[in-house]
Amino acid sequence: MPAPFDSYTLLGELVASVDDLEQVCRQLGGWHSRVVDGTHYAGEDSRGGGATGTVTAAAELERAAAALSAAAEALRAAHSANGVVRWFDAL
Numbered sequence: 001m002p003a004p005f006d007s008y009t010l011l012g013e014l015v016a017s018v019d020d021l022e023q024v025c026r027q028l029g030g031w032h033s034r035v036v037d038g039t040h041y042a043g044e045d046s047r048g049g050g051a052t053g054t055v056t057a058a059a060e061l062e063r064a065a066a067a068l069s070a071a072a073e074a075l076r077a078a079h080s081a082n083g084v085v086r087w088f089d090a091l
Helices: 006-034 053-082
Strands: none
16 A cells, blocks of 8 residues: 555545445345336246245345445444554555
8 A cells, every 4th residue: 555544545435335335235125125027027937946036136135235234334443443543654
């Protein structure tokens, strides 16, 4: 890292990016949970394993959102901890 003090900004950007990904997963999962067979899609193909693909997708997207939420929490903690370090301007 050429400018160590930039690590604070980078961590803040990572938090924002992961928060955005979490929101997209929740929105996309919510959309999957509201679609209606015959209205929004025409059933499933032969690869379906007996579970409704939209329900499974919604559940997996919620699981991803929960994991991203945990990651964002850890990144926020790292960002906060990094904020007390008095970095040199360069290595």
